[in-house]
Amino acid sequence: MMQITDMQKEQQIQPLFRLGFRPFFLFGALFSVISLLVWILIYRGVTAFAPFAGGYWWHIHEMVFGFSAAIIAGFLLTAVQNWTGIRGVQGKVLAGLFALWAAGRLVLLFPDMLGYTLSAVIDLSFLPAVAIVLARPILAIKQYRNLFFVPLLVVLTLVNLEMYLATLYPQTFMINFTGYTAVMLVTLLMSVMAGRVTPMFTANGTGTKKAEPLPWLERACTATLAIATLSLLLQPLTGFNPVLFGSLLIFAGIFQGIRWFRWRPWITLAVPLLWSLHAALKFIWFGLILLGVSYLIAEVPSNHVWHLLTIGGMGGLILAMICRVSLGHTGRPLMPPKLLSYGFALISISALLRVFGPWGAPAFTSYFVELSAVCWFIAYGAFILKYGPMLSAPRADGRPG
Helix, strand or coil: CCECCCHHHHHCCCHHHCCCHHHHHHHHHHHHHHHHHHHHHHHCCCCCCCCCCCHHHHHHHHHHHHHHHHHHHHHHHHHHHHHHCECCCCHHHHHHHHHHHHHHHHHHHCCCCCCHHHHHHHHHHHHHHHHHHHHHHHHHCCCHHHHHHHHHHHHHHHHHHHHHHHHHCCCCCCHHHHHHHHHHHHHHHHHHHHHHHHHHHHHHHHCCCCCCCCHHHHHHHHHHHHHHHHHHHCHHHHCCCHHHHHHHHHHHHHHHHHHHHHCCHHHHCCCHHHHHHHHHHHHHHHHHHHHHHHCCCCCCCHHHHHHHHHHHHHHHHHHHHHHHHHHHHCCCCCCCCHHHHHHHHHHHHHHHHHHHHHHHCHHHHHHHHHHHHHHHHHHHHHHHHHHHHHHCCCCCCCCCC
């Protein structure tokens, strides 16, 4: 039985802090737009503004540990209520977690405020704090299956630490490898979550039979991504073998693709909340295969291909999921505003522009980067515009949350 606070107590809490998805989805999306705008200004040389460790490091770090980490936190802190039947974190504790995340963004944007060490400590504290809050209800009812996400957050914190070490010991911890490790770890998390929810969402949204998972395929999807991620994480100790890494990515992409086809994405084309989800998952399996090829064939530019995972995969899947979760948990029908259908398409266009534009026409790289960013601005701007009022107001059906 769900342990829900009484409505009188619920109404004393600001709607924005009644459940984890509310502040982290809204401000995570807003931060993605702000941080990308700052990065474009730095990239184009329009401003001499210098965030923590320089624009390049800051851009990689903040899109993973600023934007993506906020969405991951919001999703997990909300989902744990469904998993355990125990009321999700809210009120002052949730506001404290959000303040810690926001403080991390602020001190990295203005590093002279507190200096290197304190700024790093503040940022590094966020994911462990989320892990502790997440673990409590799971341990309380001994639901160890979902405890998987707690060590994953700890490993993500270790990767975050590696990114800071890369600024101090660049010969040992390379920025590119640490950033790519973070992307692979988030991709692993997305793969696990997609395996849990996509068949159910697809069946419910289309009125068709659910595609039952194949245990060996689920294990193969997880194992190949985990081994590839581990090879990057241990790179400072073991070195980097591009042939091994590329081969692992190709196998990972093939397994992801087989699973994606089993979910019958073609039956979702009339349902925006579903086709957007499947489109993002296509970028993951296609991106993994092409990225693997890029480490075997020098002519394929891996630095551009990574954006199939970051923009098309991460950006697309996050937008699809936060739209769906926000509607469901604010007591509204699962019908996104029409403007978001264009937003879903623009994320796909953003990924294609960012990858294949510079690859095909290197002389115009900066223009493709800017066009890609504009597509992101519009897509996530549409979410902020349409979902901001939902996330900052009480549930439409009057229930807690």
